[in-house]
Amino acid sequence: MTTPDKRARWVKSSYSTNGGDCVEAAVLDGLGLIRDSKDPDGPAIGLEPEAWAQLLHCLKIGNAPRS
Secondary structure (H helix, E strand, C coil), rough: ECCCCCCCEEECCCCCCCCCCCCEEECHHHHHHEEECCCCCCEEEEEEHHHHHHHHHHHCCCCCCCC
């Protein structure tokens, strides 16, 4: 987990609705970051570049990442 960083440019999926059940993503200092859009001042999960790339690939093809 990482603490909030005001330098990150957070984005939300265009598929998100205004219901608030969304995640946001950003890339900062080489880490892929994920946070709950309802808690923008809360913690974020930081992923190293290889893990971030694997997550994005799995999301694009519709499969869960393998551990």
